[in-house]
Amino acid sequence: MTGLEIDRPPVLRLQGIQQVYGTGEASVHALRGIDLDVAQGDYLAIMGPSGSGKSTLMNLLGCLDIASDGVYELAGHDVRSLTERELAKVRNEEIGFVFQSFNLVPRMTALANVELPLIYGGVRRAERRRLALEALDLVGLADRADHQPQQLSGGQQQRVAIARALVTSPTLVLADEPTGNLDSASTEEILSILDSLADAGRTIVIITHEENVAERAHRILTISDGLIIRDTAGVLQ
Amino acid sequence: MSFFEILRSAMRGVTANKLRSVLTLLGVTIGVGSVILLLAVGNGSAQTVQNAIAGLGTNTLTVRASQVGGGGGGGTTTASTAGSSVKTITTAVADQLDSAGLGHVKEVVPQVSTSLTVSSTSTSSTDVSVIGSTAEYFDVSTAKVASGAAFTAADVTTSAKVAVIGSELATTLYPTGSALGQTVSVDGSSFTVVGILAPQSSSGFTDPNTVVIAPITRIQKSYTGYGAVSTLTVLATSSDDVTAAQGEITVMLNQLLGVTDTSDEPFTVTNESSLLETAAASATSFTVLLGAVAAISLLVGGIGVTNVMLVTVTERTREIGIRKALGATRGAILGQFLTEAATLTLLGGVLGVIGAVIGTHWEINGTQPVILGYSIPLALGVSVAIGVFFGVYPAARAARMRPIQALRAI
Numbered sequence: 162m163t164g165l166e167i168d169r170p171p172v173l174r175l176q177g178i179q180q181v182y183g184t185g186e187a188s189v190h191a192l193r194g195i196d197l198d199v200a201q202g203d204y205l206a207i208m209g210p211s212g213s214g215k216s217t218l219m220n221l222l223g224c225l226d227i228a229s230d231g232v233y234e235l236a237g238h239d240v241r242s243l244t245e246r247e248l249a250k251v252r253n254e255e256i257g258f259v260f261q262s263f264n265l266v267p268r269m270t271a272l273a274n275v276e277l278p279l280i281y282g283g284v285r286r287a288e289r290r291r292l293a294l295e296a297l298d299l300v301g302l303a304d305r306a307d308h309q310p311q312q313l314s315g316g317q318q319q320r321v322a323i324a325r326a327l328v329t330s331p332t333l334v335l336a337d338e339p340t341g342n343l344d345s346a347s348t349e350e351i352l353s354i355l356d357s358l359a360d361a362g363r364t365i366v367i368i369t370h371e372e373n374v375a376e377r378a379h380r381i382l383t384i385s386d387g388l389i390i391r392d393t394a395g396v397l398q
Numbered sequence: 399m400s401f402f403e404i405l406r407s408a409m410r411g412v413t414a415n416k417l418r419s420v421l422t423l424l425g426v427t428i429g430v431g432s433v434i435l436l437l438a439v440g441n442g443s444a445q446t447v448q449n450a451i452a453g454l455g456t457n458t459l460t461v462r463a464s465q466v467g468g469g470g471g472g473g474t475t476t477a478s479t480a481g482s483s484v485k486t487i488t489t490a491v492a493d494q495l496d497s498a499g500l501g502h503v504k505e506v507v508p509q510v511s512t513s514l515t516v517s518s519t520s521t522s523s524t525d526v527s528v529i530g531s532t533a534e535y536f537d538v539s540t541a542k543v544a545s546g547a548a549f550t551a552a553d554v555t556t557s558a559k560v561a562v563i564g565s566e567l568a569t570t571l572y573p574t575g576s577a578l579g580q581t582v583s584v585d586g587s588s589f590t591v592v593g594i595l596a597p598q599s600s601s602g603f604t605d606p607n608t609v610v611i612a613p614i615t616r617i618q619k620s621y622t623g624y625g626a627v628s629t630l631t632v633l634a635t636s637s638d639d640v641t642a643a644q645g646e647i648t649v650m651l652n653q654l655l656g657v658t659d660t661s662d663e664p665f666t667v668t669n670e671s672s673l674l675e676t677a678a679a680s681a682t683s684f685t686v687l688l689g690a691v692a693a694i695s696l697l698v699g700g701i702g703v704t705n706v707m708l709v710t711v712t713e714r715t716r717e718i719g720i721r722k723a724l725g726a727t728r729g730a731i732l733g734q735f736l737t738e739a740a741t742l743t744l745l746g747g748v749l750g751v752i753g754a755v756i757g758t759h760w761e762i763n764g765t766q767p768v769i770l771g772y773s774i775p776l777a778l779g780v781s782v783a784i785g786v787f788f789g790v791y792p793a794a795r796a797a798r799m800r801p802i803q804a805l806r807a808i
Contacts, residue, residue, distance in 0.1 A: 225723060225802040246727055252801075253725020264720045264805070268414045280403050281725040325724070 170237075172332055172364045173199035173222065178231035180217050180387075191217040193387035195231070199333075199366065204359040206378035207368045214387040216337065219368045223335045224252050236332045253282050257326030261338035263318040265310040271297065271321045272306040278329045296324035300354055316347025323354055327363075334358065336367040340374055352377050404730065408737035411710070412745075419742060422706045426746025426781050427753060429699030433692040433777040434754035438767035440685025445768055447678045450599075457637040458538055459644055460668050461630040461651065463487050485655045486626035487665060489614065494654055495630070500646040502639035507534045508627040510617055514585040516563075516610055518571035526567065528584060528610045530617025536562075538631045541606060546578045546593035549613055557615040562593035566607035584610060587620050632667075640669055689773075696777060699746070700784030707739050707785070711792035718796045719804030731797035732790075739789025740782055747778040 180192040191214045199205055209215040220226040221233060224240055233240045236255050243251060257278075258264075265274045275293040284292070297303045300320040310318050319339060326334050336355070340348040356377060359365055367378060375381050383391035412419050463486060485491070492508035509531045516526040535541070536548045541562075549560045561582065568577035568591070581588045589612060598606050618624050634643035644667050657663055711718075718731055751774055758767040796804065 220802045223723065225805065226800055249722070249725050249727040252723060258723050260805075264716075264723075266717055266720055269410065277721070278724040280407075281721070281727070281730060329725075 170201065171198040171234075172201050172203070172236055173197065173366075174232075174234040175221075176232045178218075178221060178228045178233060180214070180221065180226075181229045190387055192221075192228070195384075195387075195389060197382070197389065199364065201364055202359075202362045204355075204365045204377075204379040205367070205382060206375035206380070207366065207382045207384060208370060208372075208375050209384035210370065213384045215368050215370075215384050217387075218384065219335060219337050219366075222333070222366060223256050223258055224248055249281070253278055254329055255332040257329065257331040257334045259319070259322050259326050259334065259336035259339045261341040263310070263315070263322045263342075265318055265321060265325075267310055270307045270309055271302060271313065271324075274310070274321055275325045275328050278325060282329060292328055293324070296328040297321070299327065300324045314347070315343050316350055319343060319347070319351055320354065323351070327358070332364060334363055334365045336365065338369055339367065340369070340371065348374070404733045404737050405741075407734050408741055411714075411734065411738045412741055415710075418706060422703055422742055423746040423749065425699035425702035426696075426743050426785070427699075427750040429692075429696030430747045430750025430777040430781050431753040431757070432695045432750075433689065434751060434769060434773045435757045435762075435767060436688035436692040437685060437773045438754065438758050438769045439762050439765055440681070440688045441770050442762075442767040443765045444678060444681035444685060446765060447681050450677075457634045457640055459632040459634065459640060459647065461487070461632060461647060462666050462668070463626050463628070464664050464666060487630065487651070487655070488625065489618070489627060491651070491654050492627065492630055495632075495647065495650055498650055500643070500650060502635050502643040502646055503632055504635050505534050505538060505633040506647075507532055507538050507631045507633070508614060509535065509629045509631065510614055510622045511628050512617070512621050514610075514621065516567065516571070516585075517583045518577075518580065521571060521573075522583075523567060523570055523608070526584075526608060526610055527605075528612065528617060528621070530612055530614035530622070532614055535611065535631070538633045540598055541609075541611065542596045542598075543593040544596035545576070546591070548593050554613040554615055557619055558613055559587065559589045559616060560592045561589040561610050561612040562595060563591055563611070564595050564605070564607040564609045565597045566605070567610065568594045570608070582610070584612075585621065644669060696780060697784075700743075700781060700788070703739065703743055703746075703781075703785045704788035706742070707735070707789040708792050710738070711735060711796050715796055715799070715804050718799070719801050719806075722799075722801035722804060728797040732793050735793030735796070736786060736789055739785040739793075743782045743785030744778070747781040750781075751778065 175195050175197040178192055178195040179190070182189045182191060195218060207215050207218060217226070221228050222235075224235065227241065235251060238247075238251060240248070240251070265271075266277065269277075272290070272293055275296055276289050279289040279292060294303060294306065297306055300323050302317060302320050302324065305313060305317060305321075310321070313321065323339075326336075339355075340351050343351065352374060355365060355367065359379070365378075367374065369375055381391070381393045382389055487508075489508050492506050495503070496506040509529055511527060511529045513525050514528050515522055515524045516528070517523065529535075532554050533549060533551045536543060543562060544565065546562070548562055549558065552558075553560050561584070563571075563577065563582065571577055571582060572580055576594075577591050578594060580591050582591055583589075589610070595607070595609075595611075614627075632643060632647055634640045648663070648667055651657075651665060652660060652663060655664065721731060755769065758769055
């Protein structure tokens with residue numbers, strides 16, 4: 162199995178990634194040099210205490226922010242060299258986000274929220290509807306399609322968010338503390354959905370500080386003070 | 399992202415907070431509506447004055463004797479020349495003027511006027527304006543005979559006791575039947591009513607519907623005597639010749655009356671239409687004033703839109719972050735908020751136009767408003783421009799943010 166992994170092209174490749182906020186005396190080194198390869202189909206958990214730089218890393222991975230230094234390649238694109246418009250396209254097609262606070266657009270139905278990335282991707286209306294309903298069905302919320310976020314429970318909102326992340330069939334699903342705002346029953350629901358996605362061959366990166374969440378992943382990365390201090394890649398499970 | 403999708407998300411934004419959208423609309427609606435309506439009111443009053451000018455007949459001049467009472471045409475009052483050799487304007491002078499062959503003068507019509515009690519067998523009316531003139535009076539004045547006929551030149555020659563009376567006076571004296579052919583008593587003397595005037599709107603000091611008009615010879619013989627006449631109405635050959643006629647009349651009158659000091663003429667010549675042109679000019683400045691007041695309300699409405707757009711964008715920065723994370727380009731974000739602002743202001747503007755158009759169906763303070771054609775695109779354009787201009791700035795700022803900055807916003 163280890164031999165096969167080497168042959169697969171990495172979805173993510175980070176080399177010497179540094180992120181510095183502020184300048185001079187007040188500058189903060191959030192990331193001090195991250196080297197990381199994530200292969201196709203990996204289920205990776207990034208752990209670390211708060212302030213360790215894991216959220217910064219997540220934002221860089223999701224192209225929500227640009228690193229101060231280092232090379233980040235996503236599905237073969239060098240992110241630094243992309244224009245604003247190309248970045249928007251990469252976010253639209255290559256990445257599916259799941260946020261801790263769900264981040265659904267208020268006053269829009271679950272279906273409309275799931276359709277949103279497809280609208281920006283220029284998918285036609287009928288096709289859009291079909292894909293969105295399919296994604297909602299996958300998370301078991303097809304019957305809640307016309308509910309607005311405020312009419313849904315936290316767990317249901319997060320499932321809508323996962324449907325939204327999946328609807329474009331992205332290269333990478335990025336989840337930032339997806340269970341941070343949920344009770345244990347909802348957490349279990351979300352984690353089992355992520356498990357089934359991983360089983361279906363999706364590349365998933367999840368950020369968490371909860372052991373029980375990280376344990377579900379195939380590979381755990383621990384970050385402290387802007388550096389990777391532990392990586393379970395290659396370690397037999 | 400297609401234009402249709404941008405429009406749809408903008409409409410969703412407009413309908414998301416209905417109360418706020420309606421209040422914003424209201425500001426724009428009132429602004430646009432008041433600009434159009436107030437300009438229409440100003441324009442309507444200007445047109446009323448212009449219609450009055452047209453009704454007066456623009457080719458007449460009025461000559462009033464300065465020392466004889468009852469002038470008051472707004473002209474200068476000259477110092478009294480009584481006791482000098484200067485003669486007064488009499489019917490003889492009027493005849494001389496008329497037959498002098500002045501190039502731009504068509505007719506000179508003398509008038510005497512007095513105020514007397516007029517009665518029928520049943521009722522009487524005091525202080526009625528009694529005018530004595532020639533048969534040409536009906537050519538030069540706005541008084542037109544509606545029923546019966548005007549008195550003739552022969553009636554004037556024979557000092558006939560005939561009269562043409564105003565429509566209101568006719569119904570006052572003979573409320574049950576027609577006054578035509580009936581006899582009215584003017585200060586004791588009986589006159590036969592040969593004609594009744596058409597009703598007309600008042601544009602002077604006396605009500606034109608309660609007058610008695612009779613041959614000048616009869617009025618002089620019975621009441622005023624053969625002295626000075628009160629006014630001469632001069633009909634110019636055309637409305638373009640009024641100024642030339644005014645000059646000719648002035649020179650000729652000075653000659654006939656033996657005036658040597660032309661700075662002290664015993665008469666004034668007024669051009670009625672010039673008075674009304676002044677009124678028209680003041681109506682125009684009235685329009686400008688109303689327009690300025692309305693423009694302020696439009697500006698206030700525009701500031702309201704700006705405020706709402708600022709609040710909306712700030713409040714929805716997080717939403718902008720979500721949209722950017724999902725792959726929205728800068729243009730898509732900008733387009734959404736821009737369309738939202740334009741939709742709000744355009745909708746408000748259109749409602750304002752509709753309101754104003756409906757509003758002009760009623761008389762406002764006695765004036766029928768007349769919509770100025772350019773005011774509609776102007777008011778609409780300004781309101782949309784304000785909305786879009788002030789919508790662009792906050793939207794552009796938000797669209798430029800890194801998604802992570804926008805997402806962190808509360």
